[in-house]
Amino acid sequence: MSKNLTSRAEDYSKWYNELVVKADLAENSAVRGCMVIKPYGYAIWEKMQAELDKMFKETGHQNAYFPLFVPKSLFEAEEKNAEGFAKECAVVTHYRLQNDPDNPGKLRVDPEAKLEEELVVRPTSEAIIWSTYKNWIQSYRDLPILINQWANVVRWEMRTRLFLRTAEFLWQEGHTAHATKAEAIAEAEQMNNVYAEFAESFMAIPVIQGVKTESERFAGAVETYCIEALMQDGKALQAGTSHFLGQNFAKAFDVKFTNNEGKLDYVWATSWGVSTRLMGALIMTHSDDNGLVLPPNLAPIQVVIVPIYKNDEQLETISEVANTIKNELKALGVSCKFDNRTTHRPGAKFAQHELQGVPLRIAIGPKDLENKTVELARRDTLTKEIVDLNKVATIAKGLMTEIQESLFKKALDFRNTHITEVNNFEEFKKVLETKTGFISAHWDGTSETEQKIKELTKATIRCIPLNGEKETGSCVFTGNPSSGRVLFAKAY
Amino acid sequence: MSKNLTSRAEDYSKWYNELVVKADLAENSAVRGCMVIKPYGYAIWEKMQAELDKMFKETGHQNAYFPLFVPKSLFEAEEKNAEGFAKECAVVTHYRLQNDPDNPGKLRVDPEAKLEEELVVRPTSEAIIWSTYKNWIQSYRDLPILINQWANVVRWEMRTRLFLRTAEFLWQEGHTAHATKAEAIAEAEQMNNVYAEFAESFMAIPVIQGVKTESERFAGAVETYCIEALMQDGKALQAGTSHFLGQNFAKAFDVKFTNNEGKLDYVWATSWGVSTRLMGALIMTHSDDNGLVLPPNLAPIQVVIVPIYKNDEQLETISEVANTIKNELKALGVSCKFDNRTTHRPGAKFAQHELQGVPLRIAIGPKDLENKTVELARRDTLTKEIVDLNKVATIAKGLMTEIQESLFKKALDFRNTHITEVNNFEEFKKVLETKTGFISAHWDGTSETEQKIKELTKATIRCIPLNGEKETGSCVFTGNPSSGRVLFAKAY
Ligand SMILES: [Zn+2]
Numbered sequence: 001m002s003k004n005l006t007s008r009a010e011d012y013s014k015w016y017n018e019l020v021v022k023a024d025l026a027e028n029s030a031v032r033g034c035m036v037i038k039p040y041g042y043a044i045w046e047k048m049q050a051e052l053d054k055m056f057k058e059t060g061h062q063n064a065y066f067p068l069f070v071p072k073s074l075f076e077a078e079e080k081n082a083e084g085f086a087k088e089c090a091v092v093t094h095y096r097l098q099n100d101p102d103n104p105g106k107l108r109v110d111p112e113a114k115l116e117e118e119l120v121v122r123p124t125s126e127a128i129i130w131s132t133y134k135n136w137i138q139s140y141r142d143l144p145i146l147i148n149q150w151a152n153v154v155r156w157e158m159r160t161r162l163f164l165r166t167a168e169f170l171w172q173e174g175h176t177a178h179a180t181k182a183e184a185i186a187e188a189e190q191m192n193n194v195y196a197e198f199a200e201s202f203m204a205i206p207v208i209q210g211v212k213t214e215s216e217r218f219a220g221a222v223e224t225y226c227i228e229a230l231m232q233d234g235k236a237l238q239a240g241t242s243h244f245l246g247q248n249f250a251k252a253f254d255v256k257f258t259n260n261e262g263k264l265d266y267v268w269a270t271s272w273g274v275s276t277r278l279m280g281a282l283i284m285t286h287s288d289d290n291g292l293v294l295p296p297n298l299a300p301i302q303v304v305i306v307p308i309y310k311n312d313e314q315l316e317t318i319s320e321v322a323n324t325i326k327n328e329l330k331a332l333g334v335s336c337k338f339d340n341r342t343t344h345r346p347g348a349k350f351a352q353h354e355l356q357g358v359p360l361r362i363a364i365g366p367k368d369l370e371n372k373t374v375e376l377a378r379r380d381t382l383t384k385e386i387v388d389l390n391k392v393a394t395i396a397k398g399l400m401t402e403i404q405e406s407l408f409k410k411a412l413d414f415r416n417t418h419i420t421e422v423n424n425f426e427e428f429k430k431v432l433e434t435k436t437g438f439i440s441a442h443w444d445g446t447s448e449t450e451q452k453i454k455e456l457t458k459a460t461i462r463c464i465p466l467n468g469e470k471e472t473g474s475c476v477f478t479g480n481p482s483s484g485r486v487l488f489a490k491a492y
Numbered sequence: 493m494s495k496n497l498t499s500r501a502e503d504y505s506k507w508y509n510e511l512v513v514k515a516d517l518a519e520n521s522a523v524r525g526c527m528v529i530k531p532y533g534y535a536i537w538e539k540m541q542a543e544l545d546k547m548f549k550e551t552g553h554q555n556a557y558f559p560l561f562v563p564k565s566l567f568e569a570e571e572k573n574a575e576g577f578a579k580e581c582a583v584v585t586h587y588r589l590q591n592d593p594d595n596p597g598k599l600r601v602d603p604e605a606k607l608e609e610e611l612v613v614r615p616t617s618e619a620i621i622w623s624t625y626k627n628w629i630q631s632y633r634d635l636p637i638l639i640n641q642w643a644n645v646v647r648w649e650m651r652t653r654l655f656l657r658t659a660e661f662l663w664q665e666g667h668t669a670h671a672t673k674a675e676a677i678a679e680a681e682q683m684n685n686v687y688a689e690f691a692e693s694f695m696a697i698p699v700i701q702g703v704k705t706e707s708e709r710f711a712g713a714v715e716t717y718c719i720e721a722l723m724q725d726g727k728a729l730q731a732g733t734s735h736f737l738g739q740n741f742a743k744a745f746d747v748k749f750t751n752n753e754g755k756l757d758y759v760w761a762t763s764w765g766v767s768t769r770l771m772g773a774l775i776m777t778h779s780d781d782n783g784l785v786l787p788p789n790l791a792p793i794q795v796v797i798v799p800i801y802k803n804d805e806q807l808e809t810i811s812e813v814a815n816t817i818k819n820e821l822k823a824l825g826v827s828c829k830f831d832n833r834t835t836h837r838p839g840a841k842f843a844q845h846e847l848q849g850v851p852l853r854i855a856i857g858p859k860d861l862e863n864k865t866v867e868l869a870r871r872d873t874l875t876k877e878i879v880d881l882n883k884v885a886t887i888a889k890g891l892m893t894e895i896q897e898s899l900f901k902k903a904l905d906f907r908n909t910h911i912t913e914v915n916n917f918e919e920f921k922k923v924l925e926t927k928t929g930f931i932s933a934h935w936d937g938t939s940e941t942e943q944k945i946k947e948l949t950k951a952t953i954r955c956i957p958l959n960g961e962k963e964t965g966s967c968v969f970t971g972n973p974s975s976g977r978v979l980f981a982k983a984y
Pocket residue numbers: 418435
């Protein structure tokens with residue numbers, strides 16, 4: 001496996017695209033904008049799914065499954081939501097192909113198999129789910145409904161990039177129904193906290209929690225909570241969103257309930273989701289010019305053992321030692337692969353595991369056998385050390401925690417040094433172009449100003465931070481009064 | 493929760509439909525032929541997925557994900573496969589909706605957003621996957637490829653039934669590529685064995701392993717292996733299939749490799765799948781007129797504890813005992829729910845858990861507290877017994893194994909007494925109408941005879957059993973020579 005990876009400094013975007021393919025994470029498919037997620041990439045996604053699923057269940061949610069298709073009449077019911085997604089949705093119009101009389105051996109759409117009502121391939125499932133909840137909810141006793149769905153969705157994006165923006169992607173979407181506004185808001189906030197906790201503890205990505213401005217809000221939401229991360233090129237990435245939907249969908253689908261005072265009211269809603277886009281965030285936050293760097297908590301293989309040998313006898317002895325270490329690691333809850341392929345030389349194996357981001361490599365050669373030692377190599381720091389054979393499992397176990405924390409700390413330092421407070425528009429533009437990162441600036445609260453800044457600089461308001469101090473000031477663009485600083489950035 | 497379940501004797505089909513809905517497993521959606529899988533039903537499917545996924549990984553497979561859409565030109569490449577699915581596929585023709593100028597507030601398909609090439613929503617993924625494998629395979633060193641995908645698929649069935657036949661369903665599809673014919677056949681057989689093992693050990697459903705006749709084979713397969721189960725109404729249900737695809741897809745997509753002798757050859761293929769249809773098999777095999785009966789190995793809740801009390805003080809004391817039992821069960825690996833809802837009376841709870849098939853119910857009342865006993869009720873036999881409080885967890889743990897085995901044995905006895913050897917067509921028709929079940933009969937091996945028997949009786953050849961003794965004889969219909977008995981049945 002030859003690397004030849006473009007460096008980040010040379011071309012960050014090219015580096016990313018190459019890395020995703022060379023590390024065997026995903027590739028483009030024969031279908032415009034749709035990706036193939038390869039086994040190694042999917043194994044990382046599976047680990048993410050498992051952890052998130054556990055966190056959803058611990059917060060009282062259950063999984064269910066709703067149809068892939070949304071009939072057009074349901075799709076258009078919530079006006080803003082429909083408006084937001086109509087321009088980029090795949091539409092099923094027919095249910096049969098037939099032999100093409102003009103092209104023997106080819107098929108064509110059967111004109112007689114036209115659907116009476118077109119079906120939209122779900123870009124998100126509020127419409128189909130709220131048309132279902134209508135039948136499930138009569139009284140406050142039927143509430144709350146706390147459901148999550150793992151599914152594929154389709155948004156016909158024109159410019160796509162592996163994991164970051166694809167026409168089809170995998171995600172989870174939570175859809176909850178509540179008797180009170182306060183409970184729904186608390187749910188939306190809780191799930192944004194869950195996302196932040198997951199991003200920081202498992203992905204080792206520091207995130208800023210905030211709410212979106214009106215123009216960046218989910219189509220149909222009253223409030224969109226989000227977690228925002230910063231990539232190594234100084235661009236922001238929205239890693240997860242949680243929406244308080246108010247009564248918008250309940251009104252669109254006429255979902256009323258009898259409250260505990262016997263009065264009819266519309267149901268309150270939330271929805272929240274993260275997607276395979278997280279893979280893009282994971283890759284861009286930690287990886288380097290040698291390839292992928294994975295936090296141990298999400299690495300499909302945490303430790304790899306590579307034997308270095310000249311003959312079969314040596315391989316046999318090394319194998320015994322390797323299997324002992326592997327078993328010791330397993331007992332300590334650390335996953336380990338003994339890479340005993342005879343088709344590849346150690347150098348090629350080193351390069352592959354480095355490219356694929358295995359957190360820790362153990363190399364064992366004949367000299368190690370004599371000295372009862374092994375060589376440890378950390379992927380994150382690229383440092384090596386010789387350690388005692390009988391201590392290697394314990395040391396490796398400890399390093400899993402250390403690497404996880406070190407990656408988070410490194411990302412946090414980078415993020416923190418790339419939040420810059422600016423107080424005038426000249427500085428704003430300069431920081432954006434030179435230092436990059438988040439810009440903390442006063443804003444007058446209007447969509448007009450937001451739009452103008454975007455047109456002039458390509459920077460958008462990533463969020464109004466939830467934990468920001470409420471310092472008043474003057475808008476960095478108009479000079480009009482501002483009730484607090486918001487975070488601007490160029491974004492993925 | 494009121495039952496009012498139609499009895500099986502009255503109308504088996506109606507009983508099934510009602511049970512699926514009343515036990516909160518699934519329901520029909522606003523989209524023709526598509527179902528909503530409700531949380532309780534989905535929890536059972538999740539348990540199935542977890543066990544199957546483990547078995548796939550233990551046999552060396554990895555998960556991956558391929559696009560939902562198949563461009564028409566790829567779809568039509570393998571002629572037989574295309575022919576088999578063309579008549580029932582959902583076709584995406586447009587990628588945008590726009591405001592309907594004639595109907596304010598409504599949307600219509602944007603005629604200018606017509607796709608150059610139509611996209612078929614995958615009814616199965618051989619085409620998209622083999623067009624991808626083409627780029628992954630050059631040499632025998634790239635083989636085997638052992639990949640599985642968990643996904644949704646769409647087949648535009650005209651007559652649908654919850655779980656058994658739906659326009660969209662969830663499934664897993666394995667797609668493997670091999671250097672030799674023998675290896676591919678061994679893989680197809682191995683996965684059929686995995687399905688049989690899963691059906692018998694987890695679903696408690698005895699299955700017959702066999703191969704399909706040409707007319708019942710998967711479109712594009714050289715050989716289709718299958719597991720066939722028998723439902724309580726004497727109809728057969730195909731529970732899983734594993735296909736040896738020969739070089740059909742490699743030829744259709746031009747996937748060649750250099751073998752270890754340096755020669756170019758087409759790659760050998762298999763595919764294999766089970767779907768949410770298994771839910772239908774599970775429900776129909778074990779359930780009774782009181783509702784669902786679940787084997788403990790797949791029950792989302794294995795034991796439920798229901799408190800019987802007259803006042804808060806009693807509930808408090810019972811709660812302490814219940815939580816102790818729950819913790820003891822947890823330590824023994826048995827899942828338990830303490831149903832302490834104050835909104836429902838014990839009778840309503842009993843009825844609900846019976847309807848939903850919880851394998852074991854523990855009831856605790858004031859008298860039990862005095863006597864240090866509890867009441868155990870088995871869902872499968874509907875028998876009750878009083879047991880010592882301090883032994884209940886151990887007894888419950890033992891009952892999980894006993895109920896699992898008992899359900900399998902009951903289903904096996906039923907199945908075995910419903911395989912009837914017949915030697916003439918009058919008997920064939922009589923057994924089919926009166927006793928029902930599998931009919932073991934000689935067949936002359938021609939599709940014509942198979943077709944005629946189907947037209948006359950609605951019975952099809954479910955499989956040519958793999959472990960059948962090779963007894964020669966005369967075809968039950970034509971009298972022509974037969975090389976062995978095959979199994980006929982009416983089928984789902
Ligand atoms: Zn910098």
